[in-house]
Amino acid sequence: MTDTPGSRPRRVRHRGRTRLVPIPLLVPALVGLAFLSLPLIALLVRAPWRSLPEQLTSAEVWEALRLSLLCATAATAVSLVVGVPLAWLLARTRFPGRGFVRALVTLPLVLPPVVGGVALLLAFGRGGVVGQWLDSWFGITLPFTTTGVVLAETFVAMPFLVISVEGTLRAADPRYEEAATTLGASRFTAFRRVTLPLIAPGIAAGAVLAWARALGEFGATITFAGNFPGRTQTMPLAVYLALQNDPAAAIALSLVLLAVSIAVLAALRDRWMTAS
Amino acid sequence: MPRSAHRTRRILQIAGASAAALLTLSACSSATGSDKGSSSAKPSGTVTVFAAASLEESFKTLGKQFEKEHPGTKVTFNFGGSDTLAASITGGAPADVFAAASTKTMAIVTDKQDAAGRPATFVRNQLEIATPPGNPDRISSLKDLTKPGLKVVLCDRTVPCGAAARKALDAGGLKLTPVSYEQDVKSALTKVELKEADAALVYRTDVRAAGDKVEGVDFPESAEALNDYPIALLENAPNPQAAKAFVALVRSAEGQKVLSRAGFLKP
Numbered sequence: 320m321t322d323t324p325g326s327r328p329r330r331v332r333h334r335g336r337t338r339l340v341p342i343p344l345l346v347p348a349l350v351g352l353a354f355l356s357l358p359l360i361a362l363l364v365r366a367p368w369r370s371l372p373e374q375l376t377s378a379e380v381w382e383a384l385r386l387s388l389l390c391a392t393a394a395t396a397v398s399l400v401v402g403v404p405l406a407w408l409l410a411r412t413r414f415p416g417r418g419f420v421r422a423l424v425t426l427p428l429v430l431p432p433v434v435g436g437v438a439l440l441l442a443f444g445r446g447g448v449v450g451q452w453l454d455s456w457f458g459i460t461l462p463f464t465t466t467g468v469v470l471a472e473t474f475v476a477m478p479f480l481v482i483s484v485e486g487t488l489r490a491a492d493p494r495y496e497e498a499a500t501t502l503g504a505s506r507f508t509a510f511r512r513v514t515l516p517l518i519a520p521g522i523a524a525g526a527v528l529a530w531a532r533a534l535g536e537f538g539a540t541i542t543f544a545g546n547f548p549g550r551t552q553t554m555p556l557a558v559y560l561a562l563q564n565d566p567a568a569a570i571a572l573s574l575v576l577l578a579v580s581i582a583v584l585a586a587l588r589d590r591w592m593t594a595s
Numbered sequence: 596m597p598r599s600a601h602r603t604r605r606i607l608q609i610a611g612a613s614a615a616a617l618l619t620l621s622a623c624s625s626a627t628g629s630d631k632g633s634s635s636a637k638p639s640g641t642v643t644v645f646a647a648a649s650l651e652e653s654f655k656t657l658g659k660q661f662e663k664e665h666p667g668t669k670v671t672f673n674f675g676g677s678d679t680l681a682a683s684i685t686g687g688a689p690a691d692v693f694a695a696a697s698t699k700t701m702a703i704v705t706d707k708q709d710a711a712g713r714p715a716t717f718v719r720n721q722l723e724i725a726t727p728p729g730n731p732d733r734i735s736s737l738k739d740l741t742k743p744g745l746k747v748v749l750c751d752r753t754v755p756c757g758a759a760a761r762k763a764l765d766a767g768g769l770k771l772t773p774v775s776y777e778q779d780v781k782s783a784l785t786k787v788e789l790k791e792a793d794a795a796l797v798y799r800t801d802v803r804a805a806g807d808k809v810e811g812v813d814f815p816e817s818a819e820a821l822n823d824y825p826i827a828l829l830e831n832a833p834n835p836q837a838a839k840a841f842v843a844l845v846r847s848a849e850g851q852k853v854l855s856r857a858g859f860l861k862p
Contacts, residue, residue: 320794378825411598420830440705440791441789444789444790444791445790445791446789446790446791450704456740460746462774462786463773463774463775463791463792505725536817542776545774545775545776545777546751546775546776546777546778547773547774547775547776559778560751560753560776560778561753562682563676563678563682563751563753563754564753566679566682
């Protein structure tokens, strides 16, 4: 490999060991890399570049994209409001059944989203356990509404935020909070003035992660909120239904989601991509 | 030199192992229904049938009948939206038979020369209004669906039941804004079964299959939106022998009896 004339064998071996990746690792790694990147490359290769401007300027696409961004942001906001306190509870307090609660909170991470949609329907649907009271007392029905989309997205996205914030809380030194309380601050003030700024990066990362997950949500949304352009049809739903009779449109829509996802990863670059 | 030869061999070995790992993954998807080489006259092995979601109940009955008539065979089904099925067939899914809920979706397959021979229409289906049991909103005509405040779900226009619904509404000169365009006929029906929707436009056969969980309301405009169901043997069928026999059963008098009991009309 580095057979420069005059170099001693030992040096060659030394260089080889430090510079070259062992073949048994390199080849499978490249196969894995190809497997993960080829579908994305295919998406770019097969994209209808010529008709793309036309595809992307249709009112339906913008409606779906606008709704997607709006709902994902709303779902992230809801997740922040209830998810951060939930994470604090899991990280900083002790109570019986905490392990069970943590498992429950993270369940939507592994639950098939469609199952989440069915569960939401049985809970918050018009005939659901909670939903029937919402309907008869307040006249509120959630399925087939934009609120329903936000609910479905929050259900699948909030665990990402909770996990991220809880991890950061565990890594943060609780002595700062204790110091604050001994200096006379209430526990809530200590949380607000000391803990929150301390774990802000973790919250931000969790929020971006939850936002990205909400943006891509499909199964729970189509099951719980249905599909109506401008009201519940988000980008993933539009992609799925476009694929049925207009694959070019589906590819164009997929490109938009791909671009948004890459933008999210780029925003998180400092946190994950350069972690060493 | 020997060292580099050794290295080359190692690379090949590892590349082979990695490729094998990926092949194992992809083999999972084609493991079913590949019983090539069954050249005997008697049908045997697995028949893979891709069929429209609305055919589920009657085809399952026919599948059992087929297995009983031809011992040693097994019928596996993939039920779903006709467009999705057509897309996976043109994408290379290993299927023997395709039964679609519309000629338009069958055309996706025949246009790509993926069907062996011409598809044959074996049944027709008619739309019906599905309401919760007892018809609480007293829906008696297609026009009643346009009443304000009524939550109606339709199939998306990309799937056959949605196209038929649009045709029926056009025939009645009606404009209807549903609360949702569902991705297939079964999910439209489910929304009524769960009482999330007050009514849905679905096939007669689906209303019948749902038993007493929903109630059906006939309407005259449905005659303008009859769906033809074509069935075809596929070009790359892994098991053409048994596939042919299955298509024959579906088209036989015996098969037609099962289908008409489910609510399908004769072609």
